[in-house]
Structure formats: C-alpha cells, structure tokens
Amino acid sequence: MMALPADPDPITASEDYAQFRSTIPQRKVVVDRSSMTWVLYDAGPRHIKSPLVCLPPVCGSADVFFKQLMHLSAKGYRVISVEYPVYWSVDEFCEGFLKLIDHLELTKIHILGASLGAFVAQKMAEKTEKSPRVASIFICNGFIDTTAFKQTGSAKAFWLMPAFMLKRQILVNLPSEKLEMDVANSIDFMVERLDILSKDQLASRLTMNCAANYVEPQRLKDVYITIMDVFDESALSTRCKEEMYKCYPDAKRAHLKTGGNFPYLSRSDEVNTHLEIHLLPFQGTRYCVKDPELVDPEEIKAARGEIELPTT
C-alpha cells in the first residue's frame, strides 16, 4: 500500500482551479437552523433570476462544478453551485432547498444534478409540482429509485458508522482498472473532496442516497429534461440507465463515449456544450439563464423561425 501523496491532486493544483478560487467568492448562507449552512458559489449576472443551479453527488463539494461555473459565467450565464448542509431526509432537504431559492430571490431554476444531486433535483421538481420552481433538469449519471444501490437496509445505520466505513461505501464503487488520465484525475479530485467532508455530512448524504425512495416521473411532465450518461465504466448499471430512459421517453439523451463517474470534471468541454444546448430553448423566455443583453438578437429571431433562408 502506498501513502497518500502530500501534493494536491492535479486538478486542485491546476491553473484553472487557482483562477476559479481567485475569481469566484465562496458564500455561506443559513436559511433555517444555525447549523444548516449552505456553501455556494454564485457566478454570472445577478439580475438573472432563473439560473443554473448545480447539485453535487454524495462525495462532492460545491467546487466540483468549477469548470461549469467558469466556462458558462464567462459566456454570460448565471451559474450557482451549492453544497448541502446536513439533512437526513430528502423531504427535509427539499424544504431547506426551497428556502434557499427564496432567500436568493430566484423564480424558477434549472438544475444540473449529478447522481444524488440528480435524484434530489427530481424530488424537488416533484414536490413543487403545484407551484413549479424547477424549469428544467440536466441529469448527469442519475437514478430514479434508491433501491438501485441495494443499500436500503443499511441506510438506517449510516448515522452511527465511523467515517472510514462511510468513505468505503463510496470508494468501493470507483473503478479499479487502468484509466485514462482525465478520468483518473477527476477521481483523485473527488476523493480529496471526500476527505474534507465531515462524518455527519457524509452520513446524511449517504442516507438520502440509499434510504428507500423513488421519483414519480409522471409528476415531472412539465419539466424539460436532458439525460446525460457515459458509455464507459461508471457506478451506474445499464439497467439503471435504461430505467431512466423509460421514465423520461421525451428527454434529450446526451450520451458521452467516455468520462467515468464525474464527466463534468473529466469531459468538461463536452458537458458544457451539452448544457448550452439544454438551456437554448429558454433563451428569449422569462426563464433564460444567459444575460439577454449578450444574446445575439438574430439568434432569438432565428429560434422563432423568423429568419429567411439566406440566398447565395
């Protein structure tokens, strides 16, 4: 066994990451009890009230989406990435998240949800079905039923497990064969984030991830959905992915050839392109994510089919 290297992982040590930390300030927001602190990064034009909100997987912190924050905000999109406080159930989480959205004075949001983030995003859309707060969801390596992890039984005991056992729950799911460099780097980055999480943070997220629960997709029929997944190795089974496609037959399917568990880190340019395509239909509407000042007016005309075929 080798000792952990003392140097930070290649992504944390990269110039891109340093630039991110030096340009986008970290904010802390308390919306209910004092112990419940949301950590967030808010980038791009503040007058946009329907931003893209990024929700990380179990092991992630808000900075796992730094490549989306940087790239999209530079193009005029408002992007907010959040880190969850300790909520022990999805219901509690949704209540808290709703308070956060109200606190930030957001109307309807677009969510990029990765894994657990995708699950709670769907639950959030389900719970706000009557007065919608979720305009669209970009699901990345998502699932609709927690039984996929076959852990519903042990979920009740996560709160009393020691930290190393909790971490093991996550690490066993990471691939063990040889990997492409970008994918390996993304895993390293996530594993370092895992080390920073407190035992309660980790236990509560695993509980939400694994306690028996499922999404009722018919209640999300007004939500615009893109499903992103990878065709190489990831923690999700093929069955789990197919179930997703079946539940959202009209969703756009943004498959990536490769990218592993964390494509927003390992394939950020492809993911960012897919995100822009996902948000395009909202351009020129009330729930736009990109500053309308920065949108070419011809694009809005073109989207409405008001542009004549150019004659050559």
Add this chain to the structure above:
Amino acid sequence: MSARRKVLLKVIILGDSGVGKTSLMNQYVNKKFTSQYKATIGADFLTKEVMVDDRLVTMQIWDTAGQERFQSLGVAFYRGADCCVLVYDVTNANTFKTLDSWRDEFLIQASPRDPENFPFVVIGNKIDLENRQVPARRAQNWCESKNNIPYYETSAKEAVNVDQAFQKIARDALAKENDDIYKPQVASVPDIRLDSNTKQKSGKCC
C-alpha cells in the same frame, strides 16, 4: 472487446446554411419533414438506435449551424466524431463549392490520426426540385478525388435515399470504431499508464 459492449457513434453533419442538414436529420430520426425554414443556432443533436449487422448501435447525430453567425457554441462536439457528413444542395452550385472548406475545417478541428482515411459521406440533397445546378457526375468526381468518399443523392422532403445514406454512415463509422482514429490525448503513452497506476493505488487506500 465483447460484442455486448454498447456502441455510441458520433456523426457530424456539416454544410452551408439552407442545404437541409436539419431536415435530413429529422427525416432520418423522426420521419418528419417541414418546408418551414428555421436556422439552427449553435448545434443540436438527436439520438437513434439502429441495428448494424446484428449489433445495436446508438447514433448521436449532430446538426450544426450553417450560418457563421450562429456558430457560438464552438466545436467541442467535433471531438471523437466517427463520421462526418458533408451536405450540399444540388440546386445551388455555391453550396457544392464550399464542401472543400467544410471538409478541411472538420479535419483541422477534429484532428483524426489519419485524415486521408477518415470516414466521410457526401450527400447531394433536394433532388425533388427541378432547377438542378450540380450534375451528379461532377459531385462523384469530387468524391473520387478525395479518396473515394461515398456519395448519395437524397430528398429529405420525399424521404428518398435518406435511410440508405445513414445506413452507410453507420456501417462505415462502425467499421472504423475499433481502430484508434484519434491520437491519444497525451503525447507519450507510457506516461498515461504510469500515472493512472499510481492514481489507482492512492485511490484505493484512503
């Protein structure tokens, strides 16, 4: 490599604005045609599952903006393309003349390892119209001069030859899929191995 492995084929459609890139994609995937012209902004894609010689293949077909003004999305989606479809309008000679520059642009941006043998397909669209300007012979000659690119003439409107063209695209792309058509992302291969090995170990022991 197991035969059961799922395959994703990425196909990029390029060509001048108004030649029918979106219509061809829509006709192939959705079996729909509309004569209402709507410029494509940035890029868009559709997926379709097809059987190619007993293999289930997911085709991801990228429709791109022909108008330069709307190409704000960049070209990140060129990466890893398995086939490039060049489309022109048989009733508009200018759209045929620009095929060279579309081909060059693709090869520069996608930078496949062996540009000469990268799978392209050329489609001459709108054969349902009467005022044809580009003779088939001329298009075929161009295709032959570019290392025998397969050539199809289609009508997206009347669904003529569209399925056949895309079947050829899928088959050619699949045939090349197992060759490494792209250079590795990092210059020296042994480096990657070394690196991912140590990565793996550090990952496992925490």
